[in-house]
Amino acid sequence: MLVKAKLSSTIVKVTHLAKFGIDQIGCAGCTSQQGLIDCETSLPVICIRYDYTARPPYYIYGNGAAMPAQYYRGWGQGHIASTPLVKGSKFHNYAQMNAFCASMVGDGWQAVSGPNWSKWIPGMNGTKYSGREWTANAAIIQQGGWDFYAYENLHLNLISSIQYTINPVNACHIESNTKDLIYVANYDFNGTTMADELNFRRGDRLKILDKCRYNNWWQAKSIRTKQIGHVPVNYISLIVDNKKFEWYFTDTNRRAANQFLEQSHNGKDTF
Numbered sequence: 001m002l003v004k005a006k007l008s009s010t011i012v013k014v015t016h017l018a019k020f021g022i023d024q025i026g027c028a029g030c031t032s033q034q035g036l037i038d039c040e041t042s043l044p045v046i047c048i049r050y051d052y053t054a055r056p057p058y059y060i061y062g063n064g065a066a067m068p069a070q071y072y073r074g075w076g077q078g079h080i081a082s083t084p085l086v087k088g089s090k091f092h093n094y095a096q097m098n099a100f101c102a103s104m105v106g107d108g109w110q111a112v113s114g115p116n117w118s119k120w121i122p123g124m125n126g127t128k129y130s131g132r133e134w135t136a137n138a139a140i141i142q143q144g145g146w147d148f149y150a151y152e153n154l155h156l157n158l159i160s161s162i163q164y165t166i167n168p169v170n171a172c173h174i175e176s177n178t179k180d181l182i183y184v185a186n187y188d189f190n191g192t193t194m195a196d197e198l199n200f201r202r203g204d205r206l207k208i209l210d211k212c213r214y215n216n217w218w219q220a221k222s223i224r225t226k227q228i229g230h231v232p233v234n235y236i237s238l239i240v241d242n243k244k245f246e247w248y249f250t251d252t253n254r255r256a257a258n259q260f261l262e263q264s265h266n267g268k269d270t271f
Contacts, residue, residue, distance in 0.1 A: 011046070013154050014147065020056040023080065023154055024073070025112075026147025039089040044082035047101035047109045048117070048150065051078050057130040058149060065192035066232060070125065072192075074118030074144030075134075079151040081105045118144030143216075181208045183220070183236040191229065198222060198229025206236060 014024040025046065055075040062069045083104040091097045097111035119141045121129045129137060185204040191197020200206060200222055209228065210219040217230040 016153050017058055020058055021151055022056060022149045023152050024147055024149050040087055042085035042087050044085060045097060045100060046112045047081050047083060047105050048076060048112050049079050049109045054134040055130045057127045060125045066189060066197060068122060070120045070122060071144050072147055074120040074148045076117055076148040076150030077119055081152060082154050118148035120144040182239045183208060184239050185236055187235050189235050196229050198227060198231050206231060
């Protein structure tokens with residue numbers, strides 16, 4: 001009997017900007033398949049120490065996709081480090097991952113958490129919203145996603161980019177939090193493969209696979225195309241199965257419905 005391996009999301013070191021002493025970390029270039037790895041594979045955990053330093057004046061190129069380009073190149077607000085190799089299946093929750101980072105790197109270090117890793121301000125680029133201007137505009141800093149920059153120069157494997165476990169917790173140990181939820185797309189959406197976003201059309205049905213990876217982006221599978229990727233939650237709506245409600249009658253015609261509504265036990269304004 002074949003047993004399907006449990007898989008975890010991963011990220012890679014994309015590049016290092018020596019001018020500012022920062023690394024770009026993220027899922028650049030990965031797809032739904034390439035961005036997943038067996039939980040029994042030994043990889044470093046990427047840890048972060050938040051010191052809330054201001055964003056350095058790095059430049060952001062490109063036009064973005066569903067979100068502005070700044071969203072995909074946020075600021076991590078601290079320093080990153082990697083641990084020795086460890087299996088994702090070792091951890092049962094983020095508290096254990098945080099403790100591992102603290103024991104391997106030092107006090108104040110914790111595991112990078114998908115929903116918290118990136119911050120951005122619309123229009124930031126180069127010196128715009130960097131340094132003191134970043135700090136002065138703390139009230140308009142937003143939650144970003146996908147890739148981010150942070151201080152450090154992590155080792156980059158000469159053969160392939162080092163991959164870091166983002167969230168072995170959801171994939172390796174926690175039961176599904178979706179229970180086969182089916183959503184419908186309210187609008188067309190053209191995402192970017194760089195950010196592992198799922199393209200869909202208005203009216204497409206989407207099976208939600210994971211709600212925990214990012215604040216406002218869920219992992220879903222298109223029932224029409226069979227493709228998997230992340231979708232913005234404000235573009236979709238839950239399909240409700242009315243059959244589970246006692247007030248729902250299947251195969252009822254208009255005449256029968258009117259007769260039922262006219263019965264004495266139904267109050268005024270029943271419809």
